[in-house]
Amino acid sequence: MRTIWTEDGGNSVLYIDQTLLPYELRIRTARSWERLVQAIERMEVRGAPLIGVSGAWAAALAVADDPSGDELRRRLEAIASARPTAVNLQWAVKRMSARLSGLEGQERIRCARSEAARMAEEDVAANRSIGRNAARLLRALSEARPGRPLQILTHCNAGWLATVDYGTALSGVYQCSADGIPVHVWADETRPRLQGLLTEWELRMAGVPVTLVADNAGGYLMQRDLVDVVIVGADRIAANGDAANKIGTYLKALAARESGVPFYVAAPFSTIDFSLSRGSGIPIEKRPGGELREIRGVCRSGSVSTLRIAPQQTDAFNPGFDVTPAELVTGFITEKGVLLPSELLKWRPQ
Ligand code: MRU
Numbered sequence: 001m002r003t004i005w006t007e008d009g010g011n012s013v014l015y016i017d018q019t020l021l022p023y024e025l026r027i028r029t030a031r032s033w034e035r036l037v038q039a040i041e042r043m044e045v046r047g048a049p050l051i052g053v054s055g056a057w058a059a060a061l062a063v064a065d066d067p068s069g070d071e072l073r074r075r076l077e078a079i080a081s082a083r084p085t086a087v088n089l090q091w092a093v094k095r096m097s098a099r100l101s102g103l104e105g106q107e108r109i110r111c112a113r114s115e116a117a118r119m120a121e122e123d124v125a126a127n128r129s130i131g132r133n134a135a136r137l138l139r140a141l142s143e144a145r146p147g148r149p150l151q152i153l154t155h156c157n158a159g160w161l162a163t164v165d166y167g168t169a170l171s172g173v174y175q176c177s178a179d180g181i182p183v184h185v186w187a188d189e190t191r192p193r194l195q196g197l198l199t200e201w202e203l204r205m206a207g208v209p210v211t212l213v214a215d216n217a218g219g220y221l222m223q224r225d226l227v228d229v230v231i232v233g234a235d236r237i238a239a240n241g242d243a244a245n246k247i248g249t250y251l252k253a254l255a256a257r258e259s260g261v262p263f264y265v266a267a268p269f270s271t272i273d274f275s276l277s278r279g280s281g282i283p284i285e286k287r288p289g290g291e292l293r294e295i296r297g298v299c300r301s302g303s304v305s306t307l308r309i310a311p312q313q314t315d316a317f318n319p320g321f322d323v324t325p326a327e328l329v330t331g332f333i334t335e336k337g338v339l340l341p342s343e344l345l346k347w348r349p350q
Helices: 033-041 049-061 069-080 089-102 106-141 171-179 195-205 214-223 249-259 341-347
Strands: 004-007 012-016 027-030 152-155 183-188 209-213 230-231 234-236 243-246 263-266 295-300 305-307 321-324 331-334 338-339
Touching: 004 049, 004 106, 012 049, 027 049, 033 049, 033 069, 033 209, 049 089, 049 106, 049 263, 069 089, 089 106, 089 195, 106 152, 106 171, 106 230, 106 263, 106 331, 106 338, 152 214, 171 183, 183 195, 195 209, 209 214, 214 249, 230 249, 243 249, 249 321, 295 321, 331 341, 338 341
Parallel strands: 152 183, 152 230, 183 209, 230 263, 263 331
Antiparallel strands: 004 012, 012 027, 234 243, 243 321, 295 305, 331 338
16 A cells, blocks of 8 residues: 555545544545645645655645646646645745746646656655665674574654655665564654654554564663664755754664664655755744643544643643754665764765
8 A cells, every 4th residue: 555646537535534443544635636635634645754744645646636837836836835844845845836837727737747656656766776775784693693583673653654655764674674684663752743653553554573562662662772773764864974854863863873773764865955054044844832731542442542641831842853863873764775973975866
């Protein structure tokens, strides 16, 4: 199954509503660009590569009623600003906009759909390559630690749910599983949106050994030699290798450095923002404080519901991402290979 696809010749975009997982697998349909923007804002679709492809499909829906140049520009700007940190969204909208420039009517609609579909396929192909590159690395680490499954810690969800398919950080885990390399994953819970539950769910569904841990358990595990490698995804990587990912990633990188555990970031090139020389320029999304005051789960009747865990008047600050400095990153697992932070610049498009 993929996270996003189309029906009705591209007039309908279907996606898994991730706000209901892991309790309920519900497919929703967007027939307008506004509905797809809302899905990105509400995090019904989430994860940098999936946000990018959703933005591309939103752009394809935005041209369906043949808007004027000014109106189309307004729509594309609204799509690009639905969430600020994952650069894949702006990257996708820019690419769509360049592809559509100079076209009109049916030709523009046809091109928009085929470009969005191409971007979805490219995402799948990039993630498969990331998985193969990661598996080579993980095999070597596993051979150095014979007699037990390789212990991998990940933060947030960078699995197939965060992409069109396969995932970034988890693509290597799936590849290891397919290659018979024994692995076990520690999945950080990832407060406040609990994306770690998505990681636990998708790995368990695939039969990969996985254990949920509270975010704060990472240091404990690393100190006790229970983690061989940390692999996370990224939402935006600056040209110097500073990498933004889900809030809490930086603390895992610090603990990994202190414990001598390698720390890898797995991401496609669409996540690298070569226009930023360092991570301090990455915009960090500030999510509503209400996400800290409430928690989502299932009640006894089985329906998904929200429970208040802090009084309404509690002041809460909720940055969605943090930036891990390049010096804490052992390497970037990309579709082009495993690169040192200092090697990224060599790949800057001319
Ligand atoms: O806020 P989210 O759930 O969209 O954040 C997702 C992450 O931070 C992921 O780790 C990142 O996008 C990498 S996804 C392959």
